[in-house]
Amino acid sequence: MNFGSSLKTQSAKKAAGSTPSAKAPLLSGGDGFDRSGAVTPVGSAPPSGISTPSKASTKIGKRIDVVTEYQKRVAEKESLNLVVIGHVDAGKSTLMGHLLYLQGEVTEKTIRKHERDAQKIGKASFAFAWVLDETGEERARGITMDVGVTKFETEHRRFTLLDAPGHRDFIPNMISGTAQADVAILVVDATTGEFESGFDANGQTKEHALLARSLGVQQLVVAVNKLDVVGWSEARFQEIVAKLEQFLVKDASFKKSSLIFVPCSGFTGENLVRSVVETFAWYKGPTLIQTIDKLDAPTRAVEKPFRMSVTDVFKGTGGVSAAGRLEAGHIQIGEAIMVMPGSEMAVVKNMEVNDEPTRWAAAGDSVLLTLSGIDILQVSTGSVLCARDAPIPVTTHFAAQIVVFDVKIPITVGFPIIMHHQSHNEPGVISKLVATIDKGTGEVVKKNPRHLGKNTTAMVEIRLNGRAIPLETFKDSKELGRVMLRKGGETVAAGIVTKILSFGS
């Protein structure tokens, strides 16, 4: 069984660093889910030891009208979750580390220290990447493994930045990170031969772009990076734009109007915040920072029942700390919530959004909650925290509409898969091929097909082999109703959940 990745905010990293063995999956020796069978009926009183909102031991204060507060906050500045994706070594961490430095989020002193330390281990060129690649192993290997989470602001937007790993071994982490994102920067290396190897069948450029689109990312900024290596060549930039645009529009279904190509160098900093190199004068468009400052924030499901998918759990001061993103609804200190699977109750004792203490959070926010009245074994990466009167369904059997990727072997009944959903990845099978569908009209082309080939859209049923996981239909939740199907380290299909066929607890 695999638990997928954990996304770590800076506070989560600090706390997890101080108690490394406290992460739920490690402590539980399994999945961390309660298998005692203890199920609390919806709407009933929480088990003893758990405070209801009115009796909570924590200082609750006045109840906040979160929807009004949220609207005020949005009017001031929109918040967006931004994931940085792309082939291994395309320069994702360097680009974003440099951008954070130029935006004043990282001090000169820190960069100089990274430069000295990186030089000592023969990796001088990684100084900016170390802003985001914080672990010893990531620095020693010169690759991102976990998804680094940090925050920064532009003139009109607040960003939560997710730096995804490019190496194919860490695609589950990349999926987990991208599932949290509203918009993406796809970084490609313009170096001769490097763009091509990232773009070919074994490269991650195409797979990351397809995954991002399938996970709901609609706006994509393509950073055509390392242009310093090719003498700021306009011809090279245009060549890459032409190849990528065709793929992104035709195969990955991005709207042409939602794609923006920005030439730059993450290493020299050219065109991140400003443009100074004379040989680059052919480019008259916006800088990277101007581009992302104009990205649109999606409409958030603030008024739907509360849902938060947990990406990291650790023992914090004063309770169990759960990091993740609010997919829907809102939450405030003192409120009781339900953890699914397991139907365990807990009370929100404290919270942080983007490392700042706060009293409330709403859909779209990356949050760190401190929960009281619950054991760490009952919450794990992949759990969904819910409104206690509207818990998320938990299932091992569901129907989905899928799009088949570039598969070598056609999909047949019994086809084994690893299903990725948020931070979960669970083994299962495609248990039924219901029908093939016309992608354009949605009409059934063929009932009970015997196999599904490349680019087919189809209705299928999926059965998980093990535990039940929290899942919603796409109709109920655009965020929690998407799945990715992988096999042998390759993505074979992406889909949306259309019907839950069995219910667990």
Ligand SMILES: Nc1nc2c(ncn2[C@@H]2O[C@H](COP(=O)(O)OP(=O)(O)OP(=O)(O)O)[C@@H](O)[C@H]2O)c(=O)[nH]1
């Ligand atoms: N010349 C040049 N080198 C760059 C540029 N951007 C990154 N590099 C170098 O490329 C190497 C890889 O950079 P990273 O930022 O670690 O790449 P990454 O895409 O984050 O790598 P993964 O997360 O492991 O996939 C480092 O040696 C960087 O210094 C650039 O714009 N120009």
